[in-house]
Amino acid sequence: MENSPSHATGLRKTLSLPHIVTLYIGAVIGSGVLLLPGLAAEIAGPASILAWLFMTILVLPMAITMGLLSARHPSSGGVSTFVRMVYGDFAGNLVGWFFLLSVPIGAPIVAVTASHYAAVLLDWSPLQVYLAAGMILVAVIIMNIFGLQVASKVQTIVVGLIAAILVLAVISAIPHASVSHFTPFVPQGWLSVLQVAGLLFWCFIGWEAVTHLSEEFVDPEKNAVRGVLWSAGIVALLYFSVALLTVATHSYGEGRSEASLSVMVQLSLGPAGGWVVGITALFICVATVNAYVGAASRIAYALARQGSAPRWFGHLHRTYQTPVGGLFFLAICFSLVLTVLALEWIDLTRLIQFPNATFFATYIGGCLAGVRLLKNSRYGRLAAWTSLIVTVSLYPFLGWSALYPLAIAAVLLLVERQKQSSRTRSM
Numbered sequence: 001m002e003n004s005p006s007h008a009t010g011l012r013k014t015l016s017l018p019h020i021v022t023l024y025i026g027a028v029i030g031s032g033v034l035l036l037p038g039l040a041a042e043i044a045g046p047a048s049i050l051a052w053l054f055m056t057i058l059v060l061p062m063a064i065t066m067g068l069l070s071a072r073h074p075s076s077g078g079v080s081t082f083v084r085m086v087y088g089d090f091a092g093n094l095v096g097w098f099f100l101l102s103v104p105i106g107a108p109i110v111a112v113t114a115s116h117y118a119a120v121l122l123d124w125s126p127l128q129v130y131l132a133a134g135m136i137l138v139a140v141i142i143m144n145i146f147g148l149q150v151a152s153k154v155q156t157i158v159v160g161l162i163a164a165i166l167v168l169a170v171i172s173a174i175p176h177a178s179v180s181h182f183t184p185f186v187p188q189g190w191l192s193v194l195q196v197a198g199l200l201f202w203c204f205i206g207w208e209a210v211t212h213l214s215e216e217f218v219d220p221e222k223n224a225v226r227g228v229l230w231s232a233g234i235v236a237l238l239y240f241s242v243a244l245l246t247v248a249t250h251s252y253g254e255g256r257s258e259a260s261l262s263v264m265v266q267l268s269l270g271p272a273g274g275w276v277v278g279i280t281a282l283f284i285c286v287a288t289v290n291a292y293v294g295a296a297s298r299i300a301y302a303l304a305r306q307g308s309a310p311r312w313f314g315h316l317h318r319t320y321q322t323p324v325g326g327l328f329f330l331a332i333c334f335s336l337v338l339t340v341l342a343l344e345w346i347d348l349t350r351l352i353q354f355p356n357a358t359f360f361a362t363y364i365g366g367c368l369a370g371v372r373l374l375k376n377s378r379y380g381r382l383a384a385w386t387s388l389i390v391t392v393s394l395y396p397f398l399g400w401s402a403l404y405p406l407a408i409a410a411v412l413l414l415v416e417r418q419k420q421s422s423r424t425r426s427m
Contacts, residue, residue, distance in 0.1 A: 017218075041260070047190070064225070092306070100299050103295070165283070206288075265277055300314070363391045
């Protein structure tokens with residue numbers, strides 16, 4: 001039986017189709033669009049656009065799987081709920097903790113990334129970078145206290161600005177495009193295209209985040225899948241357009257790959273292009289953090305209802321009925337992670353491997369559940385199996401960070417055994 005959270009009457013259904021689409025787009029489009037088009041082109045040359053096309057098609061089954069599961073089983077528990085329905089409470093709670101312990105690390109990393117872009121333009125000190133990152137996180141938490149209706153409206157504006165700036169970047173680059181930049185087409189061989197495809201996988205992760213908001217969808221059976229399809233199309237178009245023009249203008253190589261979008265924009269806009277990219281980076285990172293903070297606070301609420309997390313995780317705001325307990329937990333974690341980064345105890349490159357591994361584990365759990373829950377849907381079953389094969393095949397390549405989810409599983413198993421022992425002694 002579920003434990004009831006404090007003075008809870010349930011989460012409000014406030015998210016219509018436009019809100020759902022913008023939340024999906026904000027969750028999926030991350031800093032990768034700023035970095036990876038140039039890096040991919042440097043590794044595989046013009047043939048990198050085939051890798052973008054391949055991954056765009058390959059991740060669609062994953063998006064469809066999450067959309068169908070959200071439509072049939074809307075819950076603040078998201079992927080953990082799907083797993084719980086098939087494999088029981090322990091497995092469901094485990095996947096919930098995978099996701100919950102990803103965001104406290106991942107969100108500060110994204111916020112610091114945004115601050116670094118601003119630091120280049122404004123010549124900030126390291127202290128100012130981390131203070132700005134903290135302000136981004138505080139702003140997002142406050143938005144989520146007032147409810148997803150407020151947060152999603154802000155998300156709609158932010159995602160609209162992101163799309164507009166990326167479209168501007170593409171259009172401004174068209175006059176500088178040349179067919180000659182597509183030869184030689186495969187300078188590093190076809191193996192390099194496969195290597196790039198694996199690299200690009202991270203650009204398309206984010207579909208799992210919005211499943212945790214599905215309990216607040218208006219008509220989830222109708223809007224969850226429609227939201228996935230609309231957002232997947234928009235994301236694919238934006239990613240592929242930027243990647244194509246990066247190659248067509250040869251805005252990569254010679255130390256320019258990590259700033260390829262800035263290089264491309266400056267072809268027409270000059271130095272002002274640097275500001276355009278800086279603003280884009282800020283918008284992209286705020287949108288991503290917003291989507292994941294909203295999702296993580298809901299999974300904290302769901303875990304509290306299941307008795308797998310402290311009861312105060314399930315505390316709801318008296319007026320807005322938002323999961324302030326989960327938001328408070330995230331605020332504490334954000335402070336700790338920003339402190340660790342500011343003191344340079346670990347760098348971003350190493351730290352980001354931890355949430356990457358738990359996101360991967362979350363997807364594997366969701367796909368395993370999808371295979372069972374969508375078995376009466378021809379397309380759903382195909383999408384779930386395709387997603388499962390892809391994620392399981394790539395998991396071993398995570399390296400040592402693949403042990404992080406296993407460590408979480410070991411701790412949760414130990415806690416569960418201690419609870420069982422306590423119940424046995426009290427009988």
